[in-house]
Amino acid sequence: MWDLSRLSDEDLKGRLLQHGFQAGPITATTRHVYENKLRRLMEPQSQMPQNGSGDGGDDAIYSDSEEEEVQEEPEPHAETVTSAEKDTSDNRVPTFLSASLPVPEEPEPVTDVLMEIFPEMEKTPTGIAATRRRPIKGAAGRPVKFQYPDTPMSPNTADQQEVQHRQVPLWVQLLIFLILTLLLYVTYLAIEDTAENPVTLLLGSLNQVAEAVEEQLAAPSSEEAPVMPDADVPPVSGM
Amino acid sequence: MSTTSQKHRDFVGEPMGDKPVTALSGIGEVLGKKLEDQGYDKAYTVLGQFLLLRKDGELFVDWLKDTCGANSKQAGSCSQCLKEWCDSFL
Numbered sequence: 001m002w003d004l005s006r007l008s009d010e011d012l013k014g015r016l017l018q019h020g021f022q023a024g025p026i027t028a029t030t031r032h033v034y035e036n037k038l039r040r041l042m043e044p045q046s047q048m049p050q051n052g053s054g055d056g057g058d059d060a061i062y063s064d065s066e067e068e069e070v071q072e073e074p075e076p077h078a079e080t081v082t083s084a085e086k087d088t089s090d091n092r093v094p095t096f097l098s099a100s101l102p103v104p105e106e107p108e109p110v111t112d113v114l115m116e117i118f119p120e121m122e123k124t125p126t127g128i129a130a131t132r133r134r135p136i137k138g139a140a141g142r143p144v145k146f147q148y149p150d151t152p153m154s155p156n157t158a159d160q161q162e163v164q165h166r167q168v169p170l171w172v173q174l175l176i177f178l179i180l181t182l183l184l185y186v187t188y189l190a191i192e193d194t195a196e197n198p199v200t201l202l203l204g205s206l207n208q209v210a211e212a213v214e215e216q217l218a219a220p221s222s223e224e225a226p227v228m229p230d231a232d233v234p235p236v237s238g239m
Numbered sequence: 240m241s242t243t244s245q246k247h248r249d250f251v252g253e254p255m256g257d258k259p260v261t262a263l264s265g266i267g268e269v270l271g272k273k274l275e276d277q278g279y280d281k282a283y284t285v286l287g288q289f290l291l292l293r294k295d296g297e298l299f300v301d302w303l304k305d306t307c308g309a310n311s312k313q314a315g316s317c318s319q320c321l322k323e324w325c326d327s328f329l
Contacts, residue, residue: 024293033302
């Protein structure tokens with residue numbers, strides 16, 4: 001068994017830190033407490049016999065784990081605690097460790113839903129597998145970039161960008177449209193000049209009728225002015 | 240601890256000043272005598288130990304059990320009252 005009292009203060013502190021515990025100053029009065037703490041932290045790995053020390057705190061921990069041992073005993077080891085001790089002593093694993101763990105793999109491999117979902121996942125002693133999750137953009141002090149290289153683009157936006165690259169600009173489209181309109185108008189004018197189409201004929205005849213009416217109006221007014229309101233105006237207005 | 244004793248409230252309610260170690264919640268005549276024998280005559284000396292252990296209640300309970308043979312309830316009560324005193328006055 002490890003003799004913690006031979007460690008120097010700094011070694012003791014370093015060992016506590018290795019186990020993830022940040023110790024305060026190690027003085028004459030605190031040293032014993034920190035030794036106990038380190039002993040407790042080292043227990044899962046060490047070959048310490050059960051109930052090895054007479055400390056009240058340690059007794060509490062041991063008795064606690066024994067209760068769990070009985071409760072969580074899987075079906076194959078359903079007899080007593082002593083049978084579990086025999087089994088594990090062959091494998092050179094501390095009884096405390098093997099009993100306190102849930103032992104998820106061997107007794108019930110099929111019923112583990114997580115294992116079914118992730119069959120390729122590596123098995124861990126605790127049954128908890130930590131996977132690296134995607135970093136949150138801009139979180140935890142990372143600088144916010146505006147272009148993320150790994151951002152997946154949806155196929156629609158990719159297509160749109162592709163199309164926009166190929167497209168001619170808007171003002172060029174308008175210019176072409178105007179030129180085409182102008183060309184069509186010029187063509188229309190040329191056709192109108194060469195061949196009389198029905199629309200112009202109709203317009204021309206209308207003009208002639210209007211001129212004739214004007215002449216008729218002008219002629220009576222100069223010759224017989226007093227009669228005009230009574231006799232001539234109604235037929236003209238009716239036209 | 241869900242309920243606190245009158246002693247606890249008295250101690251947590253004001254600066255400890257020069258109060259004796261028996262003013263601490265969970266430390267009675269017997270434990271107080273043992274602590275005084277080891278030099279912890281004032282409450283602030285026990286507070287000093289509590290602070291040396293970085294206000295870690297678990298370690299402080301261990302220490303108090305080792306030092307004066309307190310049981311878990313007494314040590315827990317003392318640890319709780321020192322923690323709350325620190326929250327108020329430190």
